[in-house]
Amino acid sequence: MKRVFRALLIFALLLSVTTPVSAKTERTWQDERIYFIMVDRFNNGNPKNDYEVDVHDPKAYHGGDLQGIIDKLDYIKEMGFTAIWLTPIFANEKGGYHGYWIEDFYKVEEHFGTLDDFKRLVKEAHKRDMKVILDFVVNHTGYNHPWLNDPAKKDWFHEKKDIFNWANQQEVENGWLFGLPDLAQENPEVKTYLFDVAKWWIQETDIDGYRLDTVKHVPKWFWDEFAKEVKSVKQDFFLLGEVWHDDPRYVAEYGKHGIDALIDFPFYKEASTIFSNVDQSLEPLYNVWKRNVAFYERPYLLGTFLDNHDTVRFTRLALQNRINPVTRLKLGLTYLFSAPGIPIMYYGTEIALDGGEDPDNRRLMNFRTDKELIDYVTKLGELRAKLPSLRRGDFELLYEKDGMALFKRTYEKETTVIAINNTSKTQKVTLDGELEQGKELRGLLAGDLVRSKDGKYDIILDRETAEIYVLAPKTGLNIPFIAALVVVYTAFGLFLYFARKRKAS
CATH class of the missing domain: 3.20.20.80 (Glycosidases)
Known part of the structure; x- marks a missing residue:
């Protein structure tokens, strides 16, 4: 499950x-x-x-x-x-x-x-x-x-x-x-x-x-x-x-x-x-x-x-x-x-x-x-x-310092950013001009979300972790996303309910 x-x-x-x-x-x-x-x-x-x-x-x-x-x-x-x-x-x-x-x-x-x-x-x-x-x-x-x-x-x-x-x-x-x-x-x-x-x-x-x-x-x-x-x-x-x-x-x-x-x-x-x-x-x-x-x-x-x-x-x-x-x-x-x-x-x-x-x-x-x-x-x-x-996609190194690295891949209209913190400390990297302004980076590995502010993207990663972001338009209330999450959590809640009920019986 x-x-x-x-x-x-x-x-x-x-x-x-x-x-x-x-x-x-x-x-x-x-x-x-x-x-x-x-x-x-x-x-x-x-x-x-x-x-x-x-x-x-x-x-x-x-x-x-x-x-x-x-x-x-x-x-x-x-x-x-x-x-x-x-x-x-x-x-x-x-x-x-x-x-x-x-x-x-x-x-x-x-x-x-x-x-x-x-x-x-x-x-x-x-x-x-x-x-x-x-x-x-x-x-x-x-x-x-x-x-x-x-x-x-x-x-x-x-x-x-x-x-x-x-x-x-x-x-x-x-x-x-x-x-x-x-x-x-x-x-x-x-x-x-x-x-x-x-x-x-x-x-x-x-x-x-x-x-x-x-x-x-x-x-x-x-x-x-x-x-x-x-x-x-x-x-x-x-x-x-x-x-x-x-x-x-x-x-x-x-x-x-x-x-x-x-x-x-x-x-x-x-x-x-x-x-x-x-x-x-x-x-x-x-x-x-x-x-x-x-x-x-x-x-x-x-x-x-x-x-x-x-x-x-x-x-x-x-x-x-x-x-x-x-x-x-x-x-x-x-x-x-x-x-x-x-x-x-x-x-x-x-x-x-x-x-x-x-x-x-x-x-x-x-x-x-x-x-x-x-x-x-x-x-x-x-x-x-x-x-x-x-x-x-193509492959571009956006940033690298002592093991903290950001890579960008673009294919047609899709852009992804691969962030890898291969260091022993939490790292923060600010991207300024490397990505299209007014959008957000949505993390698909760990669920991180980075919105652009003043044209900049602040990416923060814990030590020895990685994230794969996709560049997307900024969202307010993203109805399809919220609806999908509701479906997911509801299904999971029902599963737990029936599992406990079966165990109790």
Whole structure:
């Protein structure tokens, strides 16, 4: 009931915003919000496929499967996510709970279920208007792949060599990453095989996109051809590439070779550092955005994130700084959901799941936990869905001093202001000339209201809090808003009355 009440309250607040907004536009990938799932560590929906499961061994299977994801699709959708990204579901060699040690590209890992289970997952997601992105690996196979012992396929792999010089692109592309057998994409048979299997999964299951693993370890020319092949099957198929590098110029090059969007590691580096501690300036994050605009052809399609399966959990970073991870996550997620880019949230973030280095950062999800952060994520998802400026608007830094920051986003006739106080003290900021005069800022996260006075807006935020404002005409007695509030409170009062009456009887 709390969730219903909160949703009605936000609806009432949004109803009161009389600023004209754009007509409904076609949904594109920059409008998505992605929930990232490590299949084995999410939810056990079918105990019958629990082979050699040991939840106490961080390197063993923990029982998560495709049925478990199906069972939680409504949970994910209710938080406001419009797409899910799954780690590889292909059959892996022993110990490959994470999915990246592939043994058979055409089979579903038996611990996860069957091909029919996956088809059903995609159908159920599509029924909920949610898209499905599957992790896809073309750089390597598992350590003991049968091809390694097949004389007919001796040319399917590069010579066994480790990567020593990471500045040498040829070495990066041909070396065996972490000792994993490196596929020779220049071999026509290998290339054809990878193209065929990539198209087969789209044709068989109707997935919506691939998250491409280890992109920089594969030649750029391959991605040009790969993109043409998969999009010949499904024109709007989405390719999200992982290029782990701190230099945006290096990463941006791959966006010119058929890959639609890229994971923003420079964003992660700054965001995880800034928001996991107090009194940290947000200006470095804005500088990341300015560089993105300069270097990328499609900066709004960059995948932004606070942590993932290859990094220390954000919660652990906050704990190392001896600070409340829930408070820090609220600030970080506010920026993630209101700044440009496609927000990607790693499973468990909504419960502040802890975890250190791999594999500790891949703990089993806990669904019996406090919902404070889940409700906050839900609220952010609702606002991003309802306010086009948070998905498509321009992005301007209005003010920043030692961690107190104000950002403005404008799309058509809608203007929002994102206020984040990442300091240890209450802060007051006066905007004079940055916003249209004679209006008011209506806070949709915490319900703050700031009316312009003499053309100025005085924004006051408590320490370590955030607010998302929408600029709207000043209101006197806002009849629709008051009526909506009356409906909300009346419904809530009736619920409490009948609940008590039922308890008494």
